[in-house]
Amino acid sequence: MAIPVSNRDARRIFLNKQGLAAAPHRALGKHGLLDLIHDIGFVQVDSISTVERAHHQILFSRNQTYRPEHLAALIEKDRALFEHWTHDASIIPSAFFPYWKHRFVRREAKIRENWRKWQGEGFDQVFEETYERIRANGPVMAREVKAEDHKSGGWWNWHPSKTALEFLWHTGKLSIAARNNFQKIYDLTERVIPKEHYEAEVDHDTFVDWACRQALKRLGFATSGEIAAFFDLVTPQEARQWVESHRDELEEVAIETADGKPRASFALADGLEALCAPPEPPARLRVLSPFDPLIRDRNRTERLFGFYYRIEVFVPEPKREYGYYVFPLLEGDRLVGRIDMKADRKAGTLDVKRVWWERGVRTSSGRIERLEAELARVAKFAGVERVVHLDGWDGEAR
Numbered sequence: 001m002a003i004p005v006s007n008r009d010a011r012r013i014f015l016n017k018q019g020l021a022a023a024p025h026r027a028l029g030k031h032g033l034l035d036l037i038h039d040i041g042f043v044q045v046d047s048i049s050t051v052e053r054a055h056h057q058i059l060f061s062r063n064q065t066y067r068p069e070h071l072a073a074l075i076e077k078d079r080a081l082f083e084h085w086t087h088d089a090s091i092i093p094s095a096f097f098p099y100w101k102h103r104f105v106r107r108e109a110k111i112r113e114n115w116r117k118w119q120g121e122g123f124d125q126v127f128e129e130t131y132e133r134i135r136a137n138g139p140v141m142a143r144e145v146k147a148e149d150h151k152s153g154g155w156w157n158w159h160p161s162k163t164a165l166e167f168l169w170h171t172g173k174l175s176i177a178a179r180n181n182f183q184k185i186y187d188l189t190e191r192v193i194p195k196e197h198y199e200a201e202v203d204h205d206t207f208v209d210w211a212c213r214q215a216l217k218r219l220g221f222a223t224s225g226e227i228a229a230f231f232d233l234v235t236p237q238e239a240r241q242w243v244e245s246h247r248d249e250l251e252e253v254a255i256e257t258a259d260g261k262p263r264a265s266f267a268l269a270d271g272l273e274a275l276c277a278p279p280e281p282p283a284r285l286r287v288l289s290p291f292d293p294l295i296r297d298r299n300r301t302e303r304l305f306g307f308y309y310r311i312e313v314f315v316p317e318p319k320r321e322y323g324y325y326v327f328p329l330l331e332g333d334r335l336v337g338r339i340d341m342k343a344d345r346k347a348g349t350l351d352v353k354r355v356w357w358e359r360g361v362r363t364s365s366g367r368i369e370r371l372e373a374e375l376a377r378v379a380k381f382a383g384v385e386r387v388v389h390l391d392g393w394d395g396e397a398r
Contacts, residue, residue: 002254010255011304011333012278013220018294019062021281028063030070034080041218042090044291047182050325051343052382055091057289060381076178079194083176087232097193098200102207103233104172111170130164139177139187208234212242221253221265258306285331285370287378295328307335336361343382350379350387
């Protein structure tokens, strides 16, 4: 019989697994940052900096002592982290690199097939030439290998050498050695990934077991589909087969969703005792990045928190329900609202346009004070001097 887990406990379990149950003011440091990223699995990278870039905000929301220079050092000097793909571009512990080798092999044939349709026959002619140039001359940025007479075409604006760089990165032959003003600097993977991780090999069964087991550890509980989607390394079929072949290590749990219905899931049996006593997260109100791993799976977010969320960046303005880039608000173990704001660095202000509170959330003076305190923290982190409230800042019910 499945073990019942209340909705409140389910939310707290997931918050704890995703690094949002620890005290956000505890001293973190560089080594603590590496541990945090390892524990949550990965941190998505995104270029939009409406307030701050996604990877920085994801980490800051978990710990206000986070310093971006520590992240840069872990990637570019210590090589303890590397950039590659999960469901999207992400920062990943270098210790995970041997498992990503399986992704490289799986992706190569598919990329060649898909990109041939996009770029046309012969699109891969410069791949070897580009690789050899980097091998001989060292790291490059895309703009440094662009053909002078190339006429750009398509919204991607990818010239042949840019295509080569991305293909060689996606298939593991190149890695991102650093970034300059967020532009990727590519180098040979063996010159970026530490030798012990670059040379390590794991067989297929070990790879599938690791990908599924580690995903479930970071989710706390999950269906096979959620396990497959977490790192996006294995197929849904492989995840289903892993669950079936490891039933002696798993417990069935019935997760109460936000609407009160049970949802059948699995949890690792050897962690069940701790799982059933999740810590209470800090009561502090926190702003989350739209790319936060807590809400990456939008359907899971809606089931657990009763919170419907979509990014409206690509939605035409007249059709947006909220705004261009709206941030979810986490308070304790609940997603209580969303906020539309932007850092104006020339003016030195964090401009708050509007707040929407979820249905049933009371706009008490205490809650407004908690929001004000968080906005002050975010403003300082974004490098602006003060918060400016525009019309409607204090919120409206959804």
